[in-house]
Amino acid sequence: MEGANENAMMRPSGLRKPNPIKMPQSPSRGLSEISESQSNSRMLPPPAPGQPNGLKHKLTGGPEPMPKQRKTLAEKAGEPIGRTIAAPPSARPVSTSVSKTLAQSASRVPSALTRTASTSNFGTSVPYGSRVPSAMSAMKSYGRPQTSNSHHRSASHNSVQRPATAQAQRSASEESAALKEKEQWDYESRFQTIESQFQNMAKKVEGTISEKEGLQESINQFKNKISELESIRLQLTTNNTRLQTELDEYRGKLSSATLALEECRRAHSFEVDDLRRKHRNTTEDLRDEHRRELEKIHKENDGAADKSRKDFVIEVEKLIKLHQNELAELQRKLKVEVEEEKSKRAQELEELQKQWASKLHGVDIDLDAKEREAQKVRGELSIITTDLERERLLKTSLQEKLSEATGNNITLEAANREMKAKIDFLESDNQAQSNSFAELHRRMQEAIESAAQANEKLRVEETLRRKLHNQVQELKGNIRVFCRVRPTFASSETEPANIAYPDCETDSKEVAVRGPEQRTALGNVTTSNNSFSFDRVFGPTSQNAEVFEEISQLVQSALDGYNVCIFCYGQTGSGKTYTMSSPDGMIPRAVQQIYAEATRLEEKGWKYRMEGSFVEVYNENINDLLGKSEDLDRKKLEIRHDTAKKQTIITDVTTVELDGPDRVDEMLKRASNNRSVAATKANERSSRSHSVFILKLVGVNSITGERSEGTLNLVDLAGSERLAHSQAQGERLKETQSINKSLSCLGDVINALGSAKENAHVPYRNSKLTYLLQYSLGGNSKTLMFVMVSPDQAHLQETITSLKFATKVHNTHIGTAKKQTKTKD
Numbered sequence: 001m002e003g004a005n006e007n008a009m010m011r012p013s014g015l016r017k018p019n020p021i022k023m024p025q026s027p028s029r030g031l032s033e034i035s036e037s038q039s040n041s042r043m044l045p046p047p048a049p050g051q052p053n054g055l056k057h058k059l060t061g062g063p064e065p066m067p068k069q070r071k072t073l074a075e076k077a078g079e080p081i082g083r084t085i086a087a088p089p090s091a092r093p094v095s096t097s098v099s100k101t102l103a104q105s106a107s108r109v110p111s112a113l114t115r116t117a118s119t120s121n122f123g124t125s126v127p128y129g130s131r132v133p134s135a136m137s138a139m140k141s142y143g144r145p146q147t148s149n150s151h152h153r154s155a156s157h158n159s160v161q162r163p164a165t166a167q168a169q170r171s172a173s174e175e176s177a178a179l180k181e182k183e184q185w186d187y188e189s190r191f192q193t194i195e196s197q198f199q200n201m202a203k204k205v206e207g208t209i210s211e212k213e214g215l216q217e218s219i220n221q222f223k224n225k226i227s228e229l230e231s232i233r234l235q236l237t238t239n240n241t242r243l244q245t246e247l248d249e250y251r252g253k254l255s256s257a258t259l260a261l262e263e264c265r266r267a268h269s270f271e272v273d274d275l276r277r278k279h280r281n282t283t284e285d286l287r288d289e290h291r292r293e294l295e296k297i298h299k300e301n302d303g304a305a306d307k308s309r310k311d312f313v314i315e316v317e318k319l320i321k322l323h324q325n326e327l328a329e330l331q332r333k334l335k336v337e338v339e340e341e342k343s344k345r346a347q348e349l350e351e352l353q354k355q356w357a358s359k360l361h362g363v364d365i366d367l368d369a370k371e372r373e374a375q376k377v378r379g380e381l382s383i384i385t386t387d388l389e390r391e392r393l394l395k396t397s398l399q400e401k402l403s404e405a406t407g408n409n410i411t412l413e414a415a416n417r418e419m420k421a422k423i424d425f426l427e428s429d430n431q432a433q434s435n436s437f438a439e440l441h442r443r444m445q446e447a448i449e450s451a452a453q454a455n456e457k458l459r460v461e462e463t464l465r466r467k468l469h470n471q472v473q474e475l476k477g478n479i480r481v482f483c484r485v486r487p488t489f490a491s492s493e494t495e496p497a498n499i500a501y502p503d504c505e506t507d508s509k510e511v512a513v514r515g516p517e518q519r520t521a522l523g524n525v526t527t528s529n530n531s532f533s534f535d536r537v538f539g540p541t542s543q544n545a546e547v548f549e550e551i552s553q554l555v556q557s558a559l560d561g562y563n564v565c566i567f568c569y570g571q572t573g574s575g576k577t578y579t580m581s582s583p584d585g586m587i588p589r590a591v592q593q594i595y596a597e598a599t600r601l602e603e604k605g606w607k608y609r610m611e612g613s614f615v616e617v618y619n620e621n622i623n624d625l626l627g628k629s630e631d632l633d634r635k636k637l638e639i640r641h642d643t644a645k646k647q648t649i650i651t652d653v654t655t656v657e658l659d660g661p662d663r664v665d666e667m668l669k670r671a672s673n674n675r676s677v678a679a680t681k682a683n684e685r686s687s688r689s690h691s692v693f694i695l696k697l698v699g700v701n702s703i704t705g706e707r708s709e710g711t712l713n714l715v716d717l718a719g720s721e722r723l724a725h726s727q728a729q730g731e732r733l734k735e736t737q738s739i740n741k742s743l744s745c746l747g748d749v750i751n752a753l754g755s756a757k758e759n760a761h762v763p764y765r766n767s768k769l770t771y772l773l774q775y776s777l778g779g780n781s782k783t784l785m786f787v788m789v790s791p792d793q794a795h796l797q798e799t800i801t802s803l804k805f806a807t808k809v810h811n812t813h814i815g816t817a818k819k820q821t822k823t824k825d
Ligand SMILES: Nc1ncnc2c1ncn2[C@@H]1O[C@H](COP(=O)(O)OP(=O)(O)OP(=O)(O)O)[C@@H](O)[C@H]1O
Pocket: 485, 486, 487, 540, 542, 570, 571, 572, 573, 574, 575, 576, 577, 578, 579, 684, 686, 687, 688, 717, 718, 719, 788
């Protein structure tokens, strides 16, 4: 039993398990200590008779040597461990199955020989504990489950658990024995480790040997194959020689056969030529015979052919008709299709045209936009070019100025030097200069003060002048009458009337007109002497300037804030328009004077604003002479009165701000043009309507705070000839009637104004003219009437009538005029 245990305890390395201390062992523990390799060695079959272990050596085929007798642990206890491991037993039992597998694998691995060579020295070249990569990889590829390290780890693990089991079984009192036992177990674990390492190495050696065997086997196989191939080669060489001989024989036969064939071919060609010749002759004979027979048949068949031809023609005609019908049908269908196609195409074309047109339109728009952009760019370019040119010019001028300035600078420097010299000179007498400067300053102050006093005096005097002026005007009467006789024309067909100016050298207030001859009942011819007296009489030689001098006082009154009305009365052609609206007439002169006076008054603190409008009263309608000519007699203008402000307003009338004397010329021209356009409808429009030039003057004195609002009305009345004398009819009659009415109303108004009764009714509303001039006639205004007289004998009666009417006006005394002024609070 002990011997069996000893065998079981034998390790593959040949080392015995140390067992110096007798320990009770359990069967399970003994089993756990048996390694796989041990198990394998124990499972080997019993050795055959005559063989040490019953196995044959794989390479040599000889009997497997008996495993070396291993020393017991007690025997090896004194030997060093490293030596035992470094020199493992050369002959190790090898597992047959493993060797076979390795040999088979080696035949598949090309580098097996190399590896075999390297592994042959493994036992001596690989030190303890080192890893051999090739051996390891080989082992891995053969499906070995564990590396030497892992095996080592499991062994270590077992060694740790074992003392714990032993410790559980020992008694607590034998501590020293336990210590010894522990040391012994340490040795045990070390032996186990060494054992497992040995096993790994043995396995590696086994693998290498198997590889070697496999390779040897392969070499033998190759050798066999080479000998086989050598025998095949020898056989083929023999065959080749035989075949070469045969080939030579066949070549000889072939040349003889070729010669025979050539001869046959020649003979055959001769035969063929003969046959061809014969055939040609035969063919010719047959053709002649056939031609003859054909001619014969033709002759026989001509009749039948005619008939069949006719049938054929009929058939063809039928077919043609059928074909034509089909063709017509097809043409009709084709036409319909063509029509449909055409309409379809036309629609498509239309759509395309529309699309194209829209595209074209878009392109046009784009083009326009581009063109505009181009124009804009061109404009900008031209502006830039202009700017550039200007800049260039500026640069040139600046350069010139610079050179000039440089010159000036030099001059100034020279002057400066001169001045410095002068200053140096003057500084020498500085005190005297200062005194004289102070004296000069004092004198200047005195002069300024006296100028201010003078200005103040002037303002006071201006106010006084206005007062005195008004008093003078009042003394003269608020309605004055001037008479003007126009010169006779050389071209005049009538005799001049007998008009005398008795006091033309002195006062020029009287005019004497010798009346027409009258025959008395006794047959005597007498003439009446009509003498008239007015505020002023202007003879035919008088000029507009002279006339204006007299009325300029009234214009001044308008500036001073009075309503002034100057009107011309007289028959057609007596010179009313000439006096009023000619280039040097009253209207332009009045405006010029107003401007001159307004400018003069500016230094006295007055600032004037002037507005002008020009209307006509025609057939009791108000027309705007500064408006559109086509609006004449169509556009209705209304007269409104502001009773509080005593002002007259005409609705929708054109008002022009007269910011310069030239503007009045424009106004007069425009009015004249409008009237001439209207004259095409009714002859001599200016003669048949009253024109009223209205100039509103608003002045403000910024020093005194005074404010004045005056109106200057310059009225050119229509011709005053009597209805009986004018012999007018139709439209002209209507015109004349309205003129006479308005003139009559004017007389009535003046008469009413001159009546002694206070607050007497003044019939302004009876005519448009008097209604328009309501605030310019009467107590609150200054009125001047020009009675214009024709010097012609033919107009004598009208002249006397006009002069009588003027005398009536002159004899009217109108109340005191009131100034339209306001003062600042
Ligand atoms: N003082 C004058 N000196 C020179 N020519 C004059 C004078 N007065 C009038 N005339 C001329 O006499 C003509 C008629 O004058 P004007 O047209 O002024 O008359 P009128 O009274 O305005 O006539 P109507 O009533 O038709 O307008 C014009 O050719 C004008 O130049």
